[in-house]
Structures are given as C-alpha cells and as structure tokens.
Amino acid sequence: MKANWQILVVDDEEVMRESMAAWLREDGYNVDVAASGREAIELARKTDYAIHFIDLKMPGGIDGIETLMEIRRMRPDAAIIIITAYATVDTAIVAMKEGAQEYIVKPCNPEEISLLVSRIIKVKNLQRENRILRQKLTRQYQFHDIISKSPRMREILDLAGEVASLRSTVLIRGESGTGKELIARAIHFSGDRGAKPFVAVSCAALAESLLESELFGYEKGSFTGAAERKKGKFELANGGTIFLDEIGDIPPKLQADLLRVLQEKSFYRIGGNEEVRVDVRVVAATHKDLKQAVEDGAFREDLYYRLNVIEIRIPPLRERKEDIPLLAAHFVDRLSHETGKDVRQISDPAMRILMDYDWPGNVRELENAIERAIVSSRAPVLTEDDFSFLGEGAASHTFRVPDNMTIEAMEKLMIEAALRRTGGNVKEAAASLGIDRSTLYEKLKRFGIER
Amino acid sequence: MIELGLAPMLCPEGSQVSEAVMETIKEILEDVFPVRVQALPAINSPPEAYDSVRRQHSAPVILKSLLAAHPANPAKLLAVTGGDLFIPMLSFVFGQAQLGGRAAVISMARLTPEFHGFDPDLQLLLRRARTVALHETGHLFGLTHCQTQECAMRLATNIHQFDLKRAVLCPGCAAILLENLR
Numbered sequence: 001m002k003a004n005w006q007i008l009v010v011d012d013e014e015v016m017r018e019s020m021a022a023w024l025r026e027d028g029y030n031v032d033v034a035a036s037g038r039e040a041i042e043l044a045r046k047t048d049y050a051i052h053f054i055d056l057k058m059p060g061g062i063d064g065i066e067t068l069m070e071i072r073r074m075r076p077d078a079a080i081i082i083i084t085a086y087a088t089v090d091t092a093i094v095a096m097k098e099g100a101q102e103y104i105v106k107p108c109n110p111e112e113i114s115l116l117v118s119r120i121i122k123v124k125n126l127q128r129e130n131r132i133l134r135q136k137l138t139r140q141y142q143f144h145d146i147i148s149k150s151p152r153m154r155e156i157l158d159l160a161g162e163v164a165s166l167r168s169t170v171l172i173r174g175e176s177g178t179g180k181e182l183i184a185r186a187i188h189f190s191g192d193r194g195a196k197p198f199v200a201v202s203c204a205a206l207a208e209s210l211l212e213s214e215l216f217g218y219e220k221g222s223f224t225g226a227a228e229r230k231k232g233k234f235e236l237a238n239g240g241t242i243f244l245d246e247i248g249d250i251p252p253k254l255q256a257d258l259l260r261v262l263q264e265k266s267f268y269r270i271g272g273n274e275e276v277r278v279d280v281r282v283v284a285a286t287h288k289d290l291k292q293a294v295e296d297g298a299f300r301e302d303l304y305y306r307l308n309v310i311e312i313r314i315p316p317l318r319e320r321k322e323d324i325p326l327l328a329a330h331f332v333d334r335l336s337h338e339t340g341k342d343v344r345q346i347s348d349p350a351m352r353i354l355m356d357y358d359w360p361g362n363v364r365e366l367e368n369a370i371e372r373a374i375v376s377s378r379a380p381v382l383t384e385d386d387f388s389f390l391g392e393g394a395a396s397h398t399f400r401v402p403d404n405m406t407i408e409a410m411e412k413l414m415i416e417a418a419l420r421r422t423g424g425n426v427k428e429a430a431a432s433l434g435i436d437r438s439t440l441y442e443k444l445k446r447f448g449i450e451r
Numbered sequence: 452m453i454e455l456g457l458a459p460m461l462c463p464e465g466s467q468v469s470e471a472v473m474e475t476i477k478e479i480l481e482d483v484f485p486v487r488v489q490a491l492p493a494i495n496s497p498p499e500a501y502d503s504v505r506r507q508h509s510a511p512v513i514l515k516s517l518l519a520a521h522p523a524n525p526a527k528l529l530a531v532t533g534g535d536l537f538i539p540m541l542s543f544v545f546g547q548a549q550l551g552g553r554a555a556v557i558s559m560a561r562l563t564p565e566f567h568g569f570d571p572d573l574q575l576l577l578r579r580a581r582t583v584a585l586h587e588t589g590h591l592f593g594l595t596h597c598q599t600q601e602c603a604m605r606l607a608t609n610i611h612q613f614d615l616k617r618a619v620l621c622p623g624c625a626a627i628l629l630e631n632l633r
Contacts, residue, residue, distance in 0.1 A: 019538035107505070
C-alpha cells in the first residue's frame with residue numbers, strides 16, 4: 001500500500017534531504033526531493049504528495065513558510081510537516097497557523113517521525129477509501145446506468161448538468177423505460193440541492209384522493225382513517241426536488257392544486273387551514289404528448305406552460321441503437337455480479353439480435369432481457385439461444401397478416417403481446433396500444449385474458 | 452554467488468567490534484542470502500563523518516567513503532562499527548543501506564546491553580548483530596520494511612521494538628528476495 005503514496009522532502013542541504021529520502025524509501029514510500037522552495041512548488045503542482053516535509057530555513061527567496069503557503073493554495077488538503085533546526089515558538093505558531101500539520105525539530109527521534117508518517121498515511125488511506133465509496137454511492141444515483149455515446153444523449157446530459165442548479169421546473173419527455181427518473185435524479189444530485197431530499201411520486205399509480213393526500217399530506221381527522229397528521233411529499237421534499245412521474249395522468253382537480261403550488265410555493269394540507277410554505281424544485285415526466293393533451297382539453301394549458309420551462313426529450317432506444325452494445329455490456333457486467341453468475345460477454349450473433357430488436361420497452365426492457373438471459377444461461381457467453389424469447393418481437397420485421405384472421409383475433413393477440421412486453425402492466429400496455437386503460441380493462445374482460 | 456565484503460570499521464567514539472560479532476554476521480548472511488562473505492581488513496571511519504557536537508558518526512558520509520574505498524569490487528559492502536550512527540534528520544539510526552545498492556553500515560553501539568544500563572550479555576549482543584545485519588543487507592537486496600512482527604525487515608525505532616524481531620526473513624520477504632534476485 002505504501003508504494004501508492006508519494007512523499008516530498010524539501011531541504012536545501014543535500015545530505016539532509018537525501019538521507020531523509022533514503023530512510024523513507026527503506027520504509028517503502030515513493031520519495032521525491034527538492035532543493036528549494038521553488039523546485040518543491042513545481043513538483044507539488046504536478047504530483048499530489050501524501051506528505052510534504054519542508055525545511056523552514058532555506059535560502060534563495062522562498063523560505064519554508066512561503067513554500068507551505070503556496071502548496072496549501074494549490075492543494076488545500078496537503079499534509080505538511082515543517083522541519084527546523086532553529087525551533088522557536090514563534091515560527092512554530094506561524095507554521096501551524098498556515099496549516100502545517102506538524103512541526104518537528106531536527107534531529108528528530110526516528111520513532112516520532114515513524115509514528116507521524118504512519119498516522120498521516122492512515123488518515124490518507126481512510127480519506128481515499130471514503131472518496132471511492134462516496135463516488136460509488138453518488139454514481140449510483142447520478143449517472144448510474146446512463147450510459148451513452150449517442151450525441152443526442154450527450155446533449156441531454158449536458159443540458160441536465162446546466163440546469164441542475166437552477167430553480168426552474170423541468171419537464172422530461174420520453175417513452176417508458178428510457179430513464180426519465182434517472183435523468184431527474186442526475187439533475188437533482190448534480191445541482192446545489194444534491195444534499196437535500198429527492199422525492200419521487202408516480203402520479204399514475206394512485207387514485208385521485210390518494211394522490212392528493214400523498215402530495216399535500218393531511219391533518220388529523222380530516223377524513224376517516226386520518227388518525228395522525230401526515231406530511232405530504234411536497235413537505236418531505238422541502239429544500240430539495242420532487243419528481244412527479246406520469247404527470248400527464250393527473251386528474252383536473254389536482255392539476256389546479258399543482259398549478260397553485262408552482263405559482264405560490266405554498267399549499268394547504270387536506271383538512272388544514274394553515275398555509276404550508278415550501279421551497280421545492282419540480283421535475284415532471286411524462287410519456288404522453290402533453291401539448292396534444294392540452295389541445296384535447298385533458299390537460300390545463302397554464303399548468304403545461306408552468307411545467308414546460310425546460311424541456312428534455314429522451315430518445316427511445318431504437319433511435320440510438322449505437323448505445324445497445326455499450327448498455328448490454330454494462331448490464332452483463334452489473335447483473336452477472338448481482339446474480340452471482342459468471343457471465344462475461346455476449347456472442348456476436350446474439351448481439352445482432354439485440355441490435356435488430358425494436359425495444360418498445362427501451363433500456364428497461366433491454367436490462368430485463370439481459371437479466372433473463374443471464375439467469376437462464378449456463379455458459380460465460382450469452383448466445384442467440386439465450387435471447388430466443390425476443391423472437392416474437394424480432395419476427396415483427398417480417399410481419400405478414402395471416403390468412404382468414406378476424407380483427408377480433410388479431411386484437412386479442414396484440415393485447416396479449418403488449419401485456420407480455422410490459423410484464424402485465426395494464427397502464428403501459430394500454431399506452432403502447434394507444435387506448436385508454438379503461439378500454440383495455442374492458443377488452444381484457446371481453447376476451448377473457450388473464451393478466 | 453554474490454561477493455559481499457564485510458569490514459569492521461574503527462570510529463573515534465565507540466568500542467571495537469569483536470571477532471565473535473563479525474563471525475556470527477558472516478554465518479547468518481551466508482545462510483540467508485546467496486552471498487560469499489569476504490572478510491575485508493578493518494578500515495577507519497572518515498574524519499568528516501564524525502560530528503563532535505553530537506558525538507556520533509554520519510551514516511551517509513560513511514557510505515560514501517566506503518564506496519570510494521572499494522570502487523568496483525566486491526558487489527556488496529557491509530561495514531560494522533562500534534560507533535553510534537546518525538543521519539542529519541534523525542537522532543540516531545541502527546544502520547543504513549542504499550536500497551537495492553552496494554553499500555551498508557551497521558552500528559553495534561545501541562545494541563549492547565550496557566548502552567541501556569544492563570550487564571554485558573554476549574548471546575543477546577550476537578542475536579541483535581545477526582538481526583541488524585540481515586535487515587540492512589535485506590535493503591541492499593531491495594527489500595523494504597515489513598509489517599510481520601518477527602521479521603528482521605520490520606522497522607524498529609527503539610531497542611524494545613528491535614528485540615521483538617528475530618534473525619530471520621518472513622516467508623513474504625524471502626519470496627520478494629527470490630524475485631529481486633531473478
């Protein structure tokens with residue numbers, strides 16, 4: 001471990017710096033030496049040393065304290081140990097005030113230096129470990145699984161980075177499975193609200209009254225079952241970001257409530273008469289064409305313009321097929337690890353299948369397909385056989401209408417295929433079929449299709 | 452076989468190193484390293500190595516003079532002195548070596564029980580002499596400090612830590628030694 005750490009010894013006396021360097025090298029460190037403050041500053045500019053030993057008294061313009069100050073300016077976290085033969089309390093105080101970690105008087109007891117060095121290295125090791133773990137953690141939320149070489153996706157990530165620290169509302173559009181929530185998280189965590197809460201609400205998953213209490217909270221006794229006062233998602237997200245997924249699905253009354261929160265930055269809990277003020281950034285997402293919904297009268301125009309301050313449109317996977325190999329390799333890497341299987345790559349013919357497929361469920365579908373293939377595979381390489389379940393979709397390229405088929409039979413097949421694709425999710429299936437959820441339920445009942 | 456020159460060194464301060472010490476060092480070095488030890492005649496520590504204020508001898512200056520006295524042969528050089536050694540930065544050292552280089556020097560001054568106020572003990576002194584000789588010669592063969600408690604390559608900064616070590620290389624250091632020799 002020690003060889004990973006570099007130490008700089010700065011002293012104008014050759015025998016002093018060389019013997020010190022030799023002693024530290026015997027301990028396994030990588031040691032550089034500098035004969036002057038100027039030389040030390042040059043070296044420290046290029047290399048991030050774990051420890052700097054700096055002699056206090058050096059001729060030639062820049063003394064130890066100035067060298068210390070200059071290195072601290074470049075590297076605020078640098079560990080600096082000041083060495084001097086003429087110790088006085090005054091210089092010790094100056095050195096410590098300027099950020100020296102220690103102050104030693106030469107000749108120094110070897111035990112003292114040895115303990116000092118190992119103490120600093122121990123802290124450096126912990127700091128490094130901490131930084132790596134932190135990066136891993138934030139990457140998970142930040143750009144985790146946002147993997148792309150498509151210029152359009154790069155533009156989107158750049159835009160997300162630019163708007164991260166603004167307060168403006170963002171509307172993310174994209175088909176299901178394209179990663180709308182990942183982009184929302186990226187915007188939140190790379191902005192100045194990153195340390196504050198990120199609260200995600202799926203507006204399509206809940207009935208109107210539930211969604212209302214979910215968003216705004218309620219007072220004790222405001223309805224049957226409201227035994228305690230409960231904070232809503234807007235309050236929980238205070239200071240941070242609220243992510244409203246499937247915003248196109250919210251009913252008209254809630255659209256009006258939402259508009260008021262966006263305009264006034266305040267609301268009332270259900271059954272409450274105390275105004276709750278919040279500072280929340282809203283990021284909304286939808287797979288629907290909201291403009292069309294406005295024209296159809298299903299979505300409030302004023303709310304649409306409030307939400308659509310910054311619009312980000314995520315292209316479906318079929319419009320950025322260049323990303324499929326990259327994403328597939330990433331998922332193989334991650335999922336083989338998570339499932340504990342030793343799968344390392346995807347064969348060329350299998351990759352051709354993935355490239356030819358249309359991916360109506362986008363990146364999420366690709367991830368699920370890879371997971372399914374890994375779970376059932378017995379070899380370290382995924383072959384075309386492992387993806388045979390995609391055949392139904394791939395066959396659509398050479399689709400021919402079967403002879404003697406009724407429209408009703410066709411409809412049934414389409415609905416069954418849509419449900420398979422969405423894993424039984426009626427909302428998504430309805431969206432992909434271009435019909436209302438209620439219509440789909442009706443048809444399911446009529447055709448006797450099990451979900 | 453690598454030739455290693457072993458020389459007693461006479462210093463202004465400190466007693467002469469005994470034959471018994473030189474002999475035990477020769478044996479342990481030939482036992483552990485692929486070396487043939489060549490006993491060199493006693494040499495004097497250079498006067499410029501002596502610091503009369505510290506009453507100690509500068510290890511870097513001694514190493515320089517050792518190399519100057521034997522410019523080419525033998526391949527490795529180890530001087531053993533009764534004088535106390537220092538490097539300018541530190542109050543003392545038990546020895547010093549050029550890491551992966553030719554020359555090393557060890558001092559018996561702080562290894563004698565008398566230095567720490569105990570009665571003379573030849574066996575203890577010989578054991579310490581073997582350990583310090585292994586340590587500095589290990590540096591000559593490119594070994595750095597080891598974390599293993601008993602290994603001769605562990606860093607000791609006082610005599611208590613020193614006495615926890617034994618005159619052996621741990622399996623890890625032995626493996627690195629083999630690799631360095633290849």
